[in-house]
Amino acid sequence: MTEVIARRGYRGPSDDDAIEAIHTELDALWDDASFVPEMDRMTFTTAVIESAANIVQHAQPVGEKPVEIDVDITVQPTRLVARVSAHNAREPFAEDMQADLPDEEAESGRGLALIEMLVTTVTFERQDGTNTWILTRET
Amino acid sequence: MQFSYEVRDTYAEVKGVGRLNMVAAPKLREVVAEVVAGGSSRVVVNLAETDFMDSSGLGALIGCLKAARQAGGDLRISGVQPQVKMVLELTNMDRVLTAYSSAEEAFGND
Numbered sequence: 282m283t284e285v286i287a288r289r290g291y292r293g294p295s296d297d298d299a300i301e302a303i304h305t306e307l308d309a310l311w312d313d314a315s316f317v318p319e320m321d322r323m324t325f326t327t328a329v330i331e332s333a334a335n336i337v338q339h340a341q342p343v344g345e346k347p348v349e350i351d352v353d354i355t356v357q358p359t360r361l362v363a364r365v366s367a368h369n370a371r372e373p374f375a376e377d378m379q380a381d382l383p384d385e386e387a388e389s390g391r392g393l394a395l396i397e398m399l400v401t402t403v404t405f406e407r408q409d410g411t412n413t414w415i416l417t418r419e420t
Numbered sequence: 421m422q423f424s425y426e427v428r429d430t431y432a433e434v435k436g437v438g439r440l441n442m443v444a445a446p447k448l449r450e451v452v453a454e455v456v457a458g459g460s461s462r463v464v465v466n467l468a469e470t471d472f473m474d475s476s477g478l479g480a481l482i483g484c485l486k487a488a489r490q491a492g493g494d495l496r497i498s499g500v501q502p503q504v505k506m507v508l509e510l511t512n513m514d515r516v517l518t519a520y521s522s523a524e525e526a527f528g529n530d
Contacts, residue, residue, distance in 0.1 A: 297442070297443040300443055301439075301441075301443060304441070304472070319502075323502065323506060326472070326503075327503065327507065330441060334441065334474060334476060382511060382512065385513070385516050386486070390475075391478060391479070391511050392474070392475040392476075394511070395474075399510075
């Protein structure tokens with residue numbers, strides 16, 4: 282079984298407050314795991330916030346219940362892992378999964394490209410109305 | 421995130437303290453729109469105390485740059501911190517959003 286050195290999470294409504302709360306959890310995680318190099322903290326924090334923002338901005342509820350965001354971040358001996366989930370959410374549209382950088386004038390559409398540059402692997406899972414992006418970064 | 425601005429002789433300085441994320445991005449657009457509408461189209465966004473920026477924040481800066489240029493001016497950034505520098509470089513936007521070490525220097529030679 283994989284050893285978990287530090288873990289932080291957040292679950293709540295998919296809104297602006299969630300973004301700030303998740304960022305606060307990430308800061309606390311790095312305090313808990315102070316051995317994680319600054320470059321890894323910076324890149325992983327950016328990737329997790331981009332993924333969470335993607336949910337807050339784009340996730341649509343599948344039924345009457347609002348979308349809930351759920352983030353679980355673990356520090357393991359040689360990797361960082363984040364599971365960023367949208368509960369009660371529709372399957373994302375193909376254009377929300379676009380990972381190429383847009384042209385210089387564009388004011389949006391860089392989030393997924395950025396995530397892919399910042400982490401080692403990005404995996405998407407969908408199960409029972411939950412979309413989950415699993416981000417890993419080897420450290 | 422907190423924004424403030426100060427209109428100087430040849431430019432206006434907009435200062436942002438905190439995280440320039442999807443929550444703060446619309447506020448930055450509002451502040452810069454107000455500054456430009458007030459007659460200052462040469463804008464420096466001082467990011468010395470902005471320790472984080474995501475793609476929404478970057479999108480807002482690009483929108484503000486376009487607004488300043490449409491008004492006949494320009495938008496430059498100063499005091500860029502490591503995480504913001506990383507996002508600018510990875511997205512190749514460091515070529516579009518010119519970074520200066522200080523707000524004074526940004527329009528210093530114009």
